[in-house]
Amino acid sequence: MKKLIALLMAMALVLGLAACGGNGGPAVDGKADFKVGAIYINSKNDTAGYTFAHHNGITTAMKELGLDTDKQLVIVDEVPEDDEQVLSAIDTLVGEGCDIIFGISFGYINAMEKAAGEYPDVIFSHGTGYKSNETNFNNYFGRAYQARYLAGIAAGMKTLETGNNNVGYVAAYGTEYAETASGINGFALGVQAVNPDAKITVKKLGTWADEVNESAFAVELIESYGCGVISQHCDSAQPQIAAENAGVFGCGYNSDMTPDAPKAHLTAAIWNWNVYYRTAMQAAMDCGEASKFVETMGSGAYYGGLKEGFVDVSPLSENCAEGTQAVIDTVKAMMVNGEWDVFSGVKLQIGADGSVNKVDAPLVDNAGNEIVAAGGASVEDSVITGTMNYYVAGVQEG
Amino acid sequence: MKIHIVKRDTCPFWKKCCYYAGAVLLALLLGAALLASMGVDPIAYYTRMFTMGTVGNKIAYKVWINYLKELVPLALTSVALSLAFKMKFWNIGGEGQFILGAIGAAFVAVKAGPILPGWLTLTLMCVAAMVVAGLYGLFVAALKVRFGTNETLMTLMLNYVALYVLIFLGEDKGAWNFFLDPDSLRPVFASFSDIISFPSIPMGDKFSLNICVVLTVLIGVLVYVYLKHTKHGYEIAVVGDSAGSAKYAGMKVNTIVLRTVFLSAALIGLAAAFKVGTAGILSTAITDDVGWTGIIVAWLSQLNTAVIFVVSALICVLHYGSTVAAATFSQVDSSFANMLQGVILFLVLAADFYTRFRVVIVKKGGKDNG
Numbered sequence: 179m180k181k182l183i184a185l186l187m188a189m190a191l192v193l194g195l196a197a198c199g200g201n202g203g204p205a206v207d208g209k210a211d212f213k214v215g216a217i218y219i220n221s222k223n224d225t226a227g228y229t230f231a232h233h234n235g236i237t238t239a240m241k242e243l244g245l246d247t248d249k250q251l252v253i254v255d256e257v258p259e260d261d262e263q264v265l266s267a268i269d270t271l272v273g274e275g276c277d278i279i280f281g282i283s284f285g286y287i288n289a290m291e292k293a294a295g296e297y298p299d300v301i302f303s304h305g306t307g308y309k310s311n312e313t314n315f316n317n318y319f320g321r322a323y324q325a326r327y328l329a330g331i332a333a334g335m336k337t338l339e340t341g342n343n344n345v346g347y348v349a350a351y352g353t354e355y356a357e358t359a360s361g362i363n364g365f366a367l368g369v370q371a372v373n374p375d376a377k378i379t380v381k382k383l384g385t386w387a388d389e390v391n392e393s394a395f396a397v398e399l400i401e402s403y404g405c406g407v408i409s410q411h412c413d414s415a416q417p418q419i420a421a422e423n424a425g426v427f428g429c430g431y432n433s434d435m436t437p438d439a440p441k442a443h444l445t446a447a448i449w450n451w452n453v454y455y456r457t458a459m460q461a462a463m464d465c466g467e468a469s470k471f472v473e474t475m476g477s478g479a480y481y482g483g484l485k486e487g488f489v490d491v492s493p494l495s496e497n498c499a500e501g502t503q504a505v506i507d508t509v510k511a512m513m514v515n516g517e518w519d520v521f522s523g524v525k526l527q528i529g530a531d532g533s534v535n536k537v538d539a540p541l542v543d544n545a546g547n548e549i550v551a552a553g554g555a556s557v558e559d560s561v562i563t564g565t566m567n568y569y570v571a572g573v574q575e576g
Numbered sequence: 577m578k579i580h581i582v583k584r585d586t587c588p589f590w591k592k593c594c595y596y597a598g599a600v601l602l603a604l605l606l607g608a609a610l611l612a613s614m615g616v617d618p619i620a621y622y623t624r625m626f627t628m629g630t631v632g633n634k635i636a637y638k639v640w641i642n643y644l645k646e647l648v649p650l651a652l653t654s655v656a657l658s659l660a661f662k663m664k665f666w667n668i669g670g671e672g673q674f675i676l677g678a679i680g681a682a683f684v685a686v687k688a689g690p691i692l693p694g695w696l697t698l699t700l701m702c703v704a705a706m707v708v709a710g711l712y713g714l715f716v717a718a719l720k721v722r723f724g725t726n727e728t729l730m731t732l733m734l735n736y737v738a739l740y741v742l743i744f745l746g747e748d749k750g751a752w753n754f755f756l757d758p759d760s761l762r763p764v765f766a767s768f769s770d771i772i773s774f775p776s777i778p779m780g781d782k783f784s785l786n787i788c789v790v791l792t793v794l795i796g797v798l799v800y801v802y803l804k805h806t807k808h809g810y811e812i813a814v815v816g817d818s819a820g821s822a823k824y825a826g827m828k829v830n831t832i833v834l835r836t837v838f839l840s841a842a843l844i845g846l847a848a849a850f851k852v853g854t855a856g857i858l859s860t861a862i863t864d865d866v867g868w869t870g871i872i873v874a875w876l877s878q879l880n881t882a883v884i885f886v887v888s889a890l891i892c893v894l895h896y897g898s899t900v901a902a903a904t905f906s907q908v909d910s911s912f913a914n915m916l917q918g919v920i921l922f923l924v925l926a927a928d929f930y931t932r933f934r935v936v937i938v939k940k941g942g943k944d945n946g
Contacts, residue, residue: 221910222906222909223907223909223911247906251906252903253903253906254899254902254903254910255909255910256909258859258860258861259764259859259861260859260862261767261855261856261857262645262851262854262855262857262859263859263861263864265642266645267899269635269638270629270639270899270900270903271903272634272635272638273629273634273635273639274633274903274904275634284762287760288757288764288857354749355762356761564761565761
């Protein structure tokens, strides 16, 4: 009863106080006062999938930096891509005194841009987007295509071992989004570096997550298109499980899917989101005031890859063909030290003996148009993140 | 032993209040047990929930602004639904009517906004939303009147038709689709908040009251008067009680049904216009489930217009407060907050049942008093 009265009194107090809200936003100061805010598209208690990957990244980064995830992290979850609801979530986080606010879903883009103007004392960082300003608003994404290329090598070596040149790819979308197209192309080029005769067949889901069709499309690729390796760009491990059930192989995405399909899974292209989150939180604590954040980060767009450890491939499983690890290590080193990149006029030729050679060859789309001339430089990052709307030669939609 | 459920003749007001309060308390206790099992202090959680996180909040005025933004569409939709429910026309199509109203309002905002003066655009947005949503409702009413179709099923199914129209508009990148942002690489709805939005009345230092709040209260009063003190209101009540009697008394039942359903759907469209005109953008989550929640509100309020405002205000506290409370407790996600809301509503509905009926246990061999 005492507590109830206390509760009622607290309520009464608040109703009185609320009318006279104070001024000023939170300032970035000491580590103990530092507060992280996050807006998720799904539940923070998810145990797999996109939101889980980000939540894991944020909490891991906070632990690495010695921050308390119970007291210094505020999350509004299950926020749909609706400007009003995102802005309301931001108001909640700013009201809690968050110094930096991460939004993980693409559709938060305009609300975050608006809020960055309204709250200049708070840092806004938007995942998968492309908008930014020069002070307190940046975006972040990663070179997943580099990891995809490495996974493609593992898949290509498996096609040589099994003698089946058909590779399947269950994708959320195809050429509609640069994110999916660049992933498909990166993977395909990796496969072709090992096995130039390989054909990649893409089945599109038309949505980012649909467990039923993720499984059904993988089965169709295996049964109707004779695919012996199944890659994927979708949320769940269903395509890998389908590959396991059919006795073929596969490359997962987002997290190591070997536990889901121990007899089928080769390796997965994975994200280490904590790499970015740690960098961003450190910058937010170091920059002194929110308006210096973008300057401290060096640019309004963070686009890390293998070099930063932001993307990678999961540990190769025993299902991989012999010698895969050595080849992947060699190619990874070439991308890490900046010697070579995927979408350029230079292709890698990977021999059966594991040798890796660079040869000048044009980058051609599957309609025969030359994208990059032989020997030409890599396409711009903005193409990979924004305007890549074609498949490379050897890729077809099924 | 038999159990009989007997309708109560009367239930005193204080008794009703006790039932409702008991239900809420029981739900909170249940929630407290669940919270405690997750290692969360229930008192701390509930304090945050019922204060909607305004304690120690540097921008508490924002809480009230956001709260009212949630309240306006819910209250107006509930009022609108109660009109149809009073006539025992089960309009489950609030979601669909809201969506079509929103599309109508957005159409006017995009097309007329840049040309016409602001007040005219806003008026036209409201009118367009009301007409589009109203006709959507009228369509179902006409089918019922003409062919005796089941309005519950029809309105329910049409919700999904409307939703998919909206999703289509949000995803189709065709050149004709002026609803989308032309500068975005991925399809997203274009914002027109720079062109047009409902004005707010500044109050105090930071807080400002959106004109839609005032208009909603005004409409609430008008609907109250319409139902209680006009011929139309009387006709609605009679048709609701017995369509046969209404016919016998010489009322044109079909006309009354068509007119009232149009009005009900049109007011839902108006709620959508308020929402879109405040947000300045469409969204596939534009309804925020008011079409569904509104049914519960209308029912809990026993279709009393004044009570609807009280109940929707309380439900919004619950909804907004749950989200805020879940944010600061790492164990609690929005799904738990939604579940707690569900438990409270379910128990209050159960209590509502008890205010109307009582359970009588009849001993074996006893006289049948049913």
